[in-house]
Amino acid sequence: MSGHDVRPKPQQPATALPIAPEISVPQNHQVKAHQIEAGLRLKLVPGVGPKTFGDLVKHFGSPSEVLDAAPSALRNVPGVGPRIVSAIAAAPDDASVQKQIDLCNEHGIDILTAGSREYPAILDEIYDPPSVLFCAGELKPVDEIAVAIVGSRHATQYGKKVAEQLARGLALAGVTVISGLARGIDGVAHRAALEAGGRTIAVLGGGILNVYPSEHTDLANEIKANGAVLSEALPLVAPKSGCFPRRNRIVSGLSLGVVVVEAGSRSGASISARLAMEQGREVFAVPGRIDSRMSFGCHKLLKDGAKLVQSVDDILDELGPLFAPAQIDSENTICHPAELKLSEQERKILNAINQDPTAFDVIVAKVELPTPRVLATIAVLETRRLIRRITGTTFVRV
Numbered sequence: 001m002s003g004h005d006v007r008p009k010p011q012q013p014a015t016a017l018p019i020a021p022e023i024s025v026p027q028n029h030q031v032k033a034h035q036i037e038a039g040l041r042l043k044l045v046p047g048v049g050p051k052t053f054g055d056l057v058k059h060f061g062s063p064s065e066v067l068d069a070a071p072s073a074l075r076n077v078p079g080v081g082p083r084i085v086s087a088i089a090a091a092p093d094d095a096s097v098q099k100q101i102d103l104c105n106e107h108g109i110d111i112l113t114a115g116s117r118e119y120p121a122i123l124d125e126i127y128d129p130p131s132v133l134f135c136a137g138e139l140k141p142v143d144e145i146a147v148a149i150v151g152s153r154h155a156t157q158y159g160k161k162v163a164e165q166l167a168r169g170l171a172l173a174g175v176t177v178i179s180g181l182a183r184g185i186d187g188v189a190h191r192a193a194l195e196a197g198g199r200t201i202a203v204l205g206g207g208i209l210n211v212y213p214s215e216h217t218d219l220a221n222e223i224k225a226n227g228a229v230l231s232e233a234l235p236l237v238a239p240k241s242g243c244f245p246r247r248n249r250i251v252s253g254l255s256l257g258v259v260v261v262e263a264g265s266r267s268g269a270s271i272s273a274r275l276a277m278e279q280g281r282e283v284f285a286v287p288g289r290i291d292s293r294m295s296f297g298c299h300k301l302l303k304d305g306a307k308l309v310q311s312v313d314d315i316l317d318e319l320g321p322l323f324a325p326a327q328i329d330s331e332n333t334i335c336h337p338a339e340l341k342l343s344e345q346e347r348k349i350l351n352a353i354n355q356d357p358t359a360f361d362v363i364v365a366k367v368e369l370p371t372p373r374v375l376a377t378i379a380v381l382e383t384r385r386l387i388r389r390i391t392g393t394t395f396v397r398v
Contacts, residue, residue, distance in 0.1 A: 037097050038064035039113035043132045044092040047084045050232070053131035054114060055079060063113065067091055103235055109208055110135040120144075126253040126279050130232035133250075136208050137228035143201060146176035147315060148251050148276075150269040151185025151261035152294050159185055159262035159294060162286050164192040166259060169312030171198025172384050176227065178203065178255050180247060181216050185261045185269070190219060194226055201254065204231040205247040206239030230254075248272040249279075256319050257282030259309060263297030270297045273306065282318060284309045316385065345369070349377045353387050353397045360393040 042048060042056070042063040056066045059077045066074075067088065074085045104111055112119045112133040122144055123129050147170055149163055167177045167189040177193035179186040181202040193200040202223050204211065208231050211217045220229050232250065233243065248271050252258050258276040260283070263269035273283050285306040288295030302308060307318055342350065352358070352366040364374050378395065381387045387395045 034064060035062065035116065036111050036113060037094070037101065038062065038067055039132050040097045040100055040111065041091045041094075042066055042088070044096065045084075045087045047087050048131075049128075050131050051128040052079060052084065054129065057115065057131075062115075100234060103209075104134065107209060107235065108136060109235060120254060123250065123253045126249065128249070129253065130250060132232065134208050134231050134233070134235060135228050136230075137224035137226075139201075139228050140199070142174065143176045143199060143227075143254075145174070146178050146201065146255050147319070148178040148255040148258040148272065149185065149189035149261060150179055150248075150251065150258060150263075150272045152263055152267060152269065153182050153184040153186075154294070155184035155188070155262050156288075156292065156294055158288065159286075160188045163188040163261045166261070166286075166309070166312050166315070167192035167200075168196045170315065171196035171200075173312070173316055174198070174384070175316075176201060178251055180205070180244070180251055180268075181211070181220060181223075181229075182268075183213055183216075187216060187219060190223060194222055199227045201227050202229045203247055203250045203254070204229065204233070204239070205243035207231055207233045207235040207237040209235040210238050212239040244268055245271050249275045252276035252279055252281055255281055257284055257315065259284040259286070259315060260298055260301060260306070261286045262288060262294040263301075264293055265296040265300065267297050270301070273297075273301055282307065284315055284318070286310075313385075345373070346377055346380060349374060350381055350386055350397065353381075353395050355397050357390050357394045357396055360395070363395070 042053060048056070055077055056074075057063060060066045060069055060073075071085045071089065074080055074088060075082075101111070103109075110118070112135055114124060114129050114131050114133075118139075119133065120139060120143070123133075149167055149170075151159055151163060155163070163185045170177055171193040176199045177189055178201045179189045181187065181190065181204060190200045190202060200223055202220060206212050208229055211220045223229055230250065232246075233239075245268070248268060252272050252275045255276070258272055258281055260269045260273050263273075273285070276283050283301060283306040285298040285301040286309045287302065288298055290299070298306075307314065309315060349363065349367050349369070352363045360374075360378075363378075364371055367374060378387065382389060385398060387397055389395055
């Protein structure tokens with residue numbers, strides 16, 4: 001879902017090879033563009049927040065049908081009163097909407113509307129999913145297996161070290177790391193995932209073209225090249241304090257679980273954890289020093305039932321049942337997200353290792369590759385936790 005022009009493209013002039021009449025790509029493109037325009041118009045209506053937007057679309061079927069609905073029909077939707085009905089009747093004109101679309105096209109930003117094929121399915125499950133999501137970069141199917149790492153903006157050296165270790169371990173295991181691009185733990189988690197060659201997603205409180213904090217602008221650009229930067233705010237909107245708690249519901253909503261590394265008793269990270277619990281996500285917390293205020297939030301979460309995290313294995317073991325096997329082509333089925341990142345040689349050697357103990361000599365004989373190359377590849381598979389060493393020369397598939 002990289003940036004593209006959402007406006008309908010003009011028909012191509014006739015050529016010596018006539019276009020078959022049944023081809024409907026331009027028409028489909030027009031339908032998608034119309035849906036995006038209608039979604040933006042409805043989003044821009046004062047008083048129509050994510051919850052009301054979702055209720056209206058659920059009732060009428062699509063944003064365009066909401067905008068075309070009669071006032072009497074609109075009033076049948078719970079929570080929609082005369083003020084919102086009047087605001088919908090005076091919805092922003094096409095010029096205002098087209099201005100936003102042109103801005104997104106210019107900067108390679110995708111516009112994803114709730115319920116569309118491109119919209120993250122896991123996010124659509126939460127109570128109040130964002131009605132419109134702006135995306136710079138690319139969301140991929142592998143991002144459905146994601147874990148959020150959040151924590152204090154005023155992180156200690158201990159917190160930064162732990163966040164780096166956890167983000168790196170998750171990235172090496174093929175898990176997408178999600179955070180909020182804030183100072184402290186968020187920034188460390190994003191960078192560690194990138195340095196490990198993994199994917200990461202940043203969710204902003206303000207618009208994508210108004211990165212906060214400004215010193216993370218370069219980091220945001222790196223993330224766009226190896227993941228995605230997301231926001232429900234219009235691209236140029238400046239971040240405000242009230243935006244961040246709502247941003248946190250998207251961070252947790254995109255994740256299978258949320259890991260809190262350091263947090264005060266009243267912090268954004270604690271809010272993310274509470275939202276994760278409400279959304280049915282797993283909540284993890286890293287213990288800290290008992291005399292550090294940066295530990296208070298994590299320790300409270302642990303008392304309330306959060307899973308204790310001492311290493312990345314604690315996260316992977318807990319979420320393991322959620323990593324459902326998936327078919328990647330006609331011959332290969334993956335049972336762990338890290339398998340999506342394997343080269344042909346790595347997959348060949350992995351397939352030579354059974355769930356019963358497999359001797360190194362047997363592996364070499366099966367793959368018919370030089371011993372040094374097999375040894376090096378086995379080390380990679382061990383790092384990604386796809387195999388486990390039983391003895392010095394015996395391995396099993398995890």
